[in-house]
Structures are given as structure tokens and as C-alpha cells.
């Protein structure tokens with residue numbers, strides 16, 4: 001009998017602690033989101049200034065095209081359907097074409113900013129972090145305005161987004177407020193970066209999402225690019241810190257980000273090939289050079 005009481009008391013404590021943690025996380029995260037939103041409020045003037053051509057380059061750098069286009073099965077640009085395996089199940093990227101019903105054609109630039117900076121759906125719910133908003137949280141306002149202009153200019157494709165196939169319940173989205181307090185960077189001030197290279201690598205190009213270790217809750221704990229032995233689809237992802245890349249020159253890296261060839265003359269495969277083919281290959285050479293220079297700088301860690 002005493003054992004039963006003890007068990008019930010412990011279970012009650014666990015529930016109280018769990019609920020308080022989620023509530024605290026929710027409140028703290030909401031404050032952070034409001035702060036980010038306040039910095040990034042769009043006026044109509046900014047929105048109309050969005051440049052679709054520049055926006056396409058942002059979409060390339062940020063991997064939006066690679067992850068939202070089912071190239072392997074001949075899917076239409078941005079119509080979704082790419083499967084992302086994870087320990088939590090399979091996420092499937094949604095349709096983000098300009099179709100008003102199955103895509104995001106009816107969205108405003110503020111809705112896009114809320115999705116990218118705060119991981120929030122227009123109805124207020126949290127997105128799963130398979131959508132790498134942990135990296136996009138630092139995106140610059142002009143980049144988002146340009147990205148929006150480009151997204152709206154793409155062909156509308158009417159094709160319903162497939163459902164995710166997850167091992168965790170849909171209800172777990174509620175706990176993501178707490179999760180975000182751990183993994184969405186708090187220091188989102190646009191001037192936190194030393195220059196364009198660091199901004200691209202750490203922000204939109206989200207290299208850490210694959211090249212950094214993940215912890216028990218699936219988050220990128222420290223954003224060091226020290227490699228991940230269990231990357232996407234269980235493949236090992238190499239370290240790309242300045243130390244790990246000591247045998248590469250800045251030119252080698254620029255070339256790699258353009259055509260995917262390593263200094264030894266091997267061509268990269270799998271996920272990195274997609275990052276390059278649909279992303280970095282289409283950037284300006286100035287952007288590739290800035291990324292390469294940052295990767296080789298002492299600021300990019302000495303860990304392996």
C-alpha cells in the first residue's frame with residue numbers, strides 16, 4: 001500500500017514538473033518570438049521592394065529548393081514530397097509553390113517570416129524542426145522579403161502535401177515551445193556575424209544541420225561543424241572546421257561548393273551533392289568565396 005502511495009506521489013511530481021517545464025518553455029519561447037518579430041516587422045514598403053532574382057539566390061543558399069523539390073521522382077519545383085528520415089519517423093516536405101490552396105500563394109510576407117524566424121504556422125502551431133528554422137532564425141529581413149517575392153513568382157502547382165509518417169504523436173508539437181528555447185539561437189541580432197560568409201554558413205545555408213552533432217532530443221546542441229557520425233539516413237557527415245579542412249585551400253573550397261569536387265579529385269555524393277547542385281553552385285562566386293574564407297578562418301572552430 002505504501003509503495004502504491006509512493007508511486008502515485010512520484011507520478012504526480014513527474015506530471016507537475018513536466019507540465020511546468022512545458023509551460024515555462026512556452027512562456028519563455030513566446031517572449032523570444034515576440035522579440036524576433038518586433039525586429040523583423042515588415043512594412044508594405046519593404047515587401048514591394050522584394051527582388052525575386054535575389055530571392056532565388058537566397059532560396060538556393062538556404063536549400064529551400066533542394067528540400068522542397070522531389071527531384072528524384074521528377075517532382076515540380078517546390079511542390080514538396082521529399083522524404084526526410086529521422087529517429088522520430090519520416091517527415092515529408094510540403095508544397096510551397098504559389099498555389100493558393102495547396103501551396104502558400106495566399107500567404108503574406110509576415111507569415112513567411114513567422115515560419116522562418118519563429119517556426120510558427122499561420123494558425124500559431126509550431127513547425128517540426130525538420131524544417132530548419134533553428135538556422136533560419138537569424139535570417140535578414142531583406143533576404144526574407146526577396147525570398148517571398150521569388151516564391152510568389154514561381155509556378156502554382158495544385159498538389160496536396162503528403163502527411164508525415166511519425167513515431168511521435170501530433171500532440172508532441174505542443175512541447176516544441178520548450179524545445180525551441182534550447183535550440184533556436186537567442187542572439188538573433190543581425191549584426192552578430194563577422195561578415196557575409198559566417199552569416200551564410202551559420203544562417204540560411206544551415207551547414208550545421210548536417211555537419212554538427214545532434215543530442216538526445218534531436219537538436220544541434222553546439223553549432224560546431226565538427227561532423228556527425230549519424231547524419232541524414234544514418235550516413236556519416238565529415239567535420240568541416242578550419243582544423244578538419246587544413247589541407248584545403250580557400251580556392252579548393254570555393255571550387256567544391258561550385259562543382260562538388262574535392263582536392264583529391266573525388267566527386268561528393270548523396271546529400272552534399274544535392275546541397276551543391278541545387279544550392280551553392282548557383283550562388284555568386286563572391287558568396288562562395290565568402291563562405292570558403294569563413295570556413296578556413298579561426299572563427300570556424302578548431303575541434304574535430
Ligand code: HEC
Pocket residue numbers: 059062063064065067068084091092093094095096103104112115121126127128129130131132136147
Ligand atoms: C531540410 C529540409 C528543409 C529545408 C532545407 C527547408 N524546408 Fe521548408 N519545410 C520542411 C518540412 C519537413 C516542413 C514541414 C514542417 C511541419 O509540418 O511542421 C517545412 C515547412 C515549410 C513551410 C510551411 C508550409 C505550410 O504549408 O505550412 C514553408 C513556408 C517552408 N517550409 C518554406 C521553406 C523555405 C522558404 C525554405 C528555405 C529558406 C525551406 N522551407 C527550407 C523541410 C525543409
Ligand code: HEC
Pocket residue numbers: 201205206207208209210211231232235236237238239240253256262267268269270271272275280291295
Ligand atoms: C543535407 C546535409 C548536408 C548539408 C546541409 C551540408 N552538407 Fe556538406 N556534406 C554532407 C555529407 C553527407 C558529406 C559527405 C559526402 C560524401 O561522403 O561524399 C558532406 C561533405 C562536405 C564537404 C567535404 C568534406 C571532406 O572532408 O570531404 C565539405 C567541404 C562540405 N560538406 C561543406 C558544406 C558546407 C559549407 C555546407 C553549408 C553550405 C554543407 N556542407 C551543408 C552533408 C551536408
